[in-house]
Amino acid sequence: xxxxxDQLGSAVLRTEYAVxxxxxxxxxxxxxxxxxxxxxxxxxxxxxxxxxxxxxxxxLALCQYxxxxxxxxxxxxxxxxxxxxxxxxxxxxxxxxxSDSTGVRFIRxxxxxxxxxRDGIETNAEAIYLTDGASKGVQGALRLLISGPQDxxxxxxxxxxxxxxTVTLYEGQQVGYYLDEGHDxxxxxxxxxxxxxxxxxxxxxxxxxxxxxxxxxxxxxxDCANISMVIDFAxxxxxxxxxxxxxxxxxxxxxxxxxxxxxxxVEKGERDVSLFSFHSCSKGFLGECxxxxxxxxxxxxxxxxxxxxxxxxxxxxxxxxxGQVATYCMVRPPKPGEPSYPLYAQERDSVLGELRKRAVLxxxxxxxxxxxxxxxxxxxxxxxxxxxxxxxxxxxxxxMALLERTGICVVPGSGFGQLPGTAHFRTxxxxxxxxxxxVVERLSAFHASYR
Amino acid sequence: xxxxxDQLGSAVLRTEYAVxxxxxxxxxxxxxxxxxxxxxxxxxxxxxxxxxxxxxxxxLALCQYxxxxxxxxxxxxxxxxxxxxxxxxxxxxxxxxxSDSTGVRFIRxxxxxxxxxRDGIETNAEAIYLTDGASKGVQGALRLLISGPQDxxxxxxxxxxxxxxTVTLYEGQQVGYYLDEGHDxxxxxxxxxxxxxxxxxxxxxxxxxxxxxxxxxxxxxxDCANISMVIDFAxxxxxxxxxxxxxxxxxxxxxxxxxxxxxxxVEKGERDVSLFSFHSCSKGFLGECxxxxxxxxxxxxxxxxxxxxxxxxxxxxxxxxxGQVATYCMVRPPKPGEPSYPLYAQERDSVLGELRKRAVLxxxxxxxxxxxxxxxxxxxxxxxxxxxxxxxxxxxxxxMALLERTGICVVPGSGFGQLPGTAHFRTxxxxxxxxxxxVVERLSAFHASYR
Numbered sequence: 001x002x003x004x005x006d007q008l009g010s011a012v013l014r015t016e017y018a019v020x021x022x023x024x025x026x027x028x029x030x031x032x033x034x035x036x037x038x039x040x041x042x043x044x045x046x047x048x049x050x051x052x053x054x055x056x057x058x059x060l061a062l063c064q065y066x067x068x069x070x071x072x073x074x075x076x077x078x079x080x081x082x083x084x085x086x087x088x089x090x091x092x093x094x095x096x097x098x099s100d101s102t103g104v105r106f107i108r109x110x111x112x113x114x115x116x117x118r119d120g121i122e123t124n125a126e127a128i129y130l131t132d133g134a135s136k137g138v139q140g141a142l143r144l145l146i147s148g149p150q151d152x153x154x155x156x157x158x159x160x161x162x163x164x165x166t167v168t169l170y171e172g173q174q175v176g177y178y179l180d181e182g183h184d185x186x187x188x189x190x191x192x193x194x195x196x197x198x199x200x201x202x203x204x205x206x207x208x209x210x211x212x213x214x215x216x217x218x219x220x221x222x223d224c225a226n227i228s229m230v231i232d233f234a235x236x237x238x239x240x241x242x243x244x245x246x247x248x249x250x251x252x253x254x255x256x257x258x259x260x261x262x263x264x265x266v267e268k269g270e271r272d273v274s275l276f277s278f279h280s281c282s283k284g285f286l287g288e289c290x291x292x293x294x295x296x297x298x299x300x301x302x303x304x305x306x307x308x309x310x311x312x313x314x315x316x317x318x319x320x321x322x323g324q325v326a327t328y329c330m331v332r333p334p335k336p337g338e339p340s341y342p343l344y345a346q347e348r349d350s351v352l353g354e355l356r357k358r359a360v361l362x363x364x365x366x367x368x369x370x371x372x373x374x375x376x377x378x379x380x381x382x383x384x385x386x387x388x389x390x391x392x393x394x395x396x397x398x399x400m401a402l403l404e405r406t407g408i409c410v411v412p413g414s415g416f417g418q419l420p421g422t423a424h425f426r427t428x429x430x431x432x433x434x435x436x437x438x439v440v441e442r443l444s445a446f447h448a449s450y451r
Numbered sequence: 452x453x454x455x456x457d458q459l460g461s462a463v464l465r466t467e468y469a470v471x472x473x474x475x476x477x478x479x480x481x482x483x484x485x486x487x488x489x490x491x492x493x494x495x496x497x498x499x500x501x502x503x504x505x506x507x508x509x510x511l512a513l514c515q516y517x518x519x520x521x522x523x524x525x526x527x528x529x530x531x532x533x534x535x536x537x538x539x540x541x542x543x544x545x546x547x548x549x550s551d552s553t554g555v556r557f558i559r560x561x562x563x564x565x566x567x568x569r570d571g572i573e574t575n576a577e578a579i580y581l582t583d584g585a586s587k588g589v590q591g592a593l594r595l596l597i598s599g600p601q602d603x604x605x606x607x608x609x610x611x612x613x614x615x616x617t618v619t620l621y622e623g624q625q626v627g628y629y630l631d632e633g634h635d636x637x638x639x640x641x642x643x644x645x646x647x648x649x650x651x652x653x654x655x656x657x658x659x660x661x662x663x664x665x666x667x668x669x670x671x672x673x674d675c676a677n678i679s680m681v682i683d684f685a686x687x688x689x690x691x692x693x694x695x696x697x698x699x700x701x702x703x704x705x706x707x708x709x710x711x712x713x714x715x716x717v718e719k720g721e722r723d724v725s726l727f728s729f730h731s732c733s734k735g736f737l738g739e740c741x742x743x744x745x746x747x748x749x750x751x752x753x754x755x756x757x758x759x760x761x762x763x764x765x766x767x768x769x770x771x772x773x774g775q776v777a778t779y780c781m782v783r784p785p786k787p788g789e790p791s792y793p794l795y796a797q798e799r800d801s802v803l804g805e806l807r808k809r810a811v812l813x814x815x816x817x818x819x820x821x822x823x824x825x826x827x828x829x830x831x832x833x834x835x836x837x838x839x840x841x842x843x844x845x846x847x848x849x850x851m852a853l854l855e856r857t858g859i860c861v862v863p864g865s866g867f868g869q870l871p872g873t874a875h876f877r878t879x880x881x882x883x884x885x886x887x888x889x890v891v892e893r894l895s896a897f898h899a900s901y902r
Contacts, residue, residue, distance in 0.1 A: 001689050002725040005755045007658075009598030012759055020552055020765035028551070046547040057516045065512035067505075072523040091741075096497040098733075098740045100479070101471055132583060132743070135767040143620075147460030165766045169594075207458075238452050274453040289549045290542075290772035292583070304456040308463055314471035315616045316586040321741035322773040 018415020027409035040427040045287030056329035077339035095321040101314035103130025114331035119263035134280040137296030141276040146172035152204035157417035185218035208240040214247040214379025217426040240274040247380040249284030285351040293323030365440030395423040406442040469866020478860035491878040496738030507780035528790035546772040552765035554581025565782035570714035585731040588747030592727040597623035603655035608868030636669035659691040665698040665830025668877040691725040698831040700735035736802040744774030816891030846874040857893040
């Protein structure tokens with residue numbers, strides 16, 4: 001007899017990842033049948049006409065086929081060639097050999113230098129792990145932290161469902177803490193205390209708190225006081241912190257700026273809170289989702305625990321080398337004065353400028369629709385508007401109907417978590433300006449007619 | 452307080468992956484201190500001077516930076532350019548966007564065509580998953596199969612420790628079945644029956660059997676009767692089969708040939724046994740370990756179960772696109788008559804010819820050492836010789852001493868599993884001829900002196 005559905009484990013069955021859940025699955029099906037779909041369900045910039053930046057792609061092409069250096073002289077700028085040479089030497093065997101389980105040391109050192117320059121703090125290449133995108137790093141950290149079925153992980157609500165899916169799959173307890181929609185999705189000590197107390201009262205041992213900054217799906221950008229408050233909360237309750245900082249380049253409001261948990265932690269002199277920070281090549285202005293590059297930096301974790309993390313990474317050998325080199329290009333971009341710099345800076349600024357415009361355009365468009373309310377999109381790549389639904393309808397039904405009638409694919413708020421009695425959806429801000437207008441128009445007509 | 456070792460879960464702590472375990476870890480340390488180390492612990496061909504094949508690397512360079520097609524005309528052969536164009540069109544957005552969770556459909560179809568041509572059987576692109584190397588596919592299948600702590604997975608002894616590590620991490624039961632060293636590591640029905648009976652008697656519900664063909668670390672190549680026997684055994688006991696076929700191109704003995712489980716299963720008309728087959732770009736003659744490309748093909752699995760597998764894949768979004776395209780180049784190589792074919796064929800034959808020579812050279816060399824006995828290396832990339840140890844010594848101690856005294860890094864047999872009372876180590880056959888001679892000489896002197 002073949003495997004049957006009723007033999008599957010409950011952890012597998014309960015795992016849900018809405019970003020690729022029932023609505024996107026139905027959208028793919030419709031697309032295969034010939035419908036034109038606008039995929040707003042996922043932050044996948046290059047699927048929305050965003051061009052890859054020239055510099056990392058030139059470096060990667062040379063690393064793939066170093067013969068180009070001699071066979072096609074004069075094609076690539078000198079600094080691209082120098083970088084490719086440095087990478088080939090630093091990896092020792094190029095892109096085709098397994099690296100250390102934690103990643104190529106030369107690249108981990110470059111990540112360390114990047115953090116050092118960004119934050120003005122000391123780093124250690126031995127505490128840096130190169131990963132297949134940030135997702136794999138998050139999964140590694142959660143695998144380490146969840147030791148049994150009563151271990152809880154605090155997760156923002158709304159959250160990016162990688163967190164809920166992974167905690168479910170690893171059979172831990174998801175402990176949600178609400179973000180305050182009425183105050184631009186800010187995070188408050190009261191909400192954290194309340195959530196922790198409820199969990200502790202029901203016998204859960206809370207092990208860690210996840211923070212996404214800038215927020216996904218909320219777009220909120222944390223300030224120093226907020227981050228400091230989370231660190232104090234973690235210390236008081238013996239929690240580790242998972243800081244998802246993949247949108248650190250995507251900050252749109254004048255006056256806001258990204259601050260890392262690592263920086264605030266070091267400046268506070270905090271040594272008793274374990275920190276896992278994540279970054280990725282998929283977001284920011286590179287948008288290289290398909291290359292699966294990223295890193296995890298850890299702090300305040302004893303060597304015997306780190307050795308276990310490294311062991312877990314080693315079972316599937318190492319992160320893909322192309323992604324590792326893409327990460328190198330992210331953390332060591334061309335500098336002013338280098339031949340590639342002007343084009344690099346122009347491409348970077350153009351992508352970020354476009355995203356900033358779209359964030360405003362989309363939020364304003366949504367707010368013009370009666371029955372839809374959207375906070376300002378301060379960062380990241382998403383809007384998470386609140387919608388008024390007819391009695392008895394769910395946001396899943398709403399999103400499914402939206403898809404069927406308009407071809408727009410968004411993700412129901414229930415996939416991210418939301419206050420009971422409220423309904424939302426998540427959409428990326430990524431469609432080009434003309435498509436954003438189409439999205440807003442169709443949504444407006446759909447929303448008015450939805451009963 | 453930071454995370455402490457004593458808070459970690461037992462599944463994490465018990466997980467062991469010897470290929471990157473204590474001996475290789477010590478070797479890395481010695482290398483950093485300036486010692487010259489010969490890393491025979493891992494099948495990492497490009498770390499042993501094996502050059503990447505030109506064709507896939509040219510295709511990948513063009514896909515990374517399509518501007519080369521116009522900026523450097525005449526550099527790459529026409530079929531490389533045509534392939535790169537087809538890939539860019541087939542992926543829709545090139546290498547920088549997430550693909551479907553199961554991988555780019557165009558590449559899954561090419562994998563289907565490859566299996567169809569290799570085996571003369573029908574395939575279905577919806578039953579093919581592109582994965583970051585074969586390891587991630589194996590982990591997905593085991594995640595699906597292990598539903599609780601009494602679920603058992605049959606694993607050959609000796610085995611590749613990905614299997615034991617993953618079963619431990621997912622908290623299933625490892626059910627070992629011995630391969631017969633006295634008969635060239637053949638697999639026998641008696642051994643399977645005995646192992647299953649013991650497990651069942653102790654309350655384990657056996658869910659699947661893993662077979663590695665050609666064998667890792669044994670090198671044994673299964674014939675049709677052997678494969679058919681395993682399929683019958685699986686049907687009689689309601690087991691799924693995991694067929695690890697990553698060494699399918701690495702068959703060295705005249706008269707032997709690789710046969711897939713899928714082919715034998717279809718030819719038997721077997722529809723009641725679920726099959727997961729794995730292949731990879733890391734082995735064979737490509738040796739592209741760092742690109743992390745591979746696929747899993749499944750058969751006889753109901754759609755509702757497949758949907759769960761797809762959901763699990765979706766949580767970390769998709770396999771890296773570079774690896775997916777490398778997989779495309781593996782399954783759709785240049786054909787006779789195409790411009791790239793002559794060089795491709797020459798590079799392929801040179802790699803395989805070298806490996807065939809080294810397999811013989813190493814096994815013969817080992818067998819000349821008194822106290823070491825090695826079966827013929829019929830396939831894959833390893834020798835797994837049996838060693839006679841002084842009373843009271845373990846193979847871990849032996850391998851550690853070998854490393855300290857000679858700089859040769861091999862993996863103790865205990866990391867793979869072996870009959871109680873026997874001792875072995877695993878070494879790759881990958882070092883170039885002159886280095887193999889060095890390895891054999893140093894081993895010989897070391898073994899004679901080891902007390």
